[in-house]
Amino acid sequence: MTNPEETVHAFRLLRNSTTKATDHELQKYDNFTRYGHRHAVVAGALLAGRAPHTFSDAEPDIPELKARISAAIDFVQGLPRAEIEAAADKEVAFIFKNGAQRTFTGKSLLLTFSVPQFFFHVTTAYDILRHAGVDLAKKDFLGPPR
Incomplete structure (x- = not known):
């Protein structure tokens, strides 16, 4: 079984020495590790009318990711x-890292943007790790039944 931490380290080494395809794959993995959780945090904060938790833009190691x-x-x-549940029709503005802004209702923010973005990043990281030989299965992606 391949160790996920060793795989991430190997991808980072490859990024510095090999092909553009590897750069692209690693960038997608890094995007999840840096920004995948951001969609859940920002969406929740917007719906609740709170400031979102902020995260460093520094390249994280495995303990920092956790x-x-x-x-x-x-x-x-x-x-x-209660505030989140009442926010379906609330107008909110998502501000991108580059400063661009997009307006949504609370419901459309979740259904058409934040949830799909979150799962895009999770799926991409999962696929990259599987491709690299990490022993993952669908149950690791889905989690335990509830």
């Missing part, structure tokens, strides 16, 4: 559920 995911979960779980 800390970011934990912080994102804690932040989202700490948001007031």
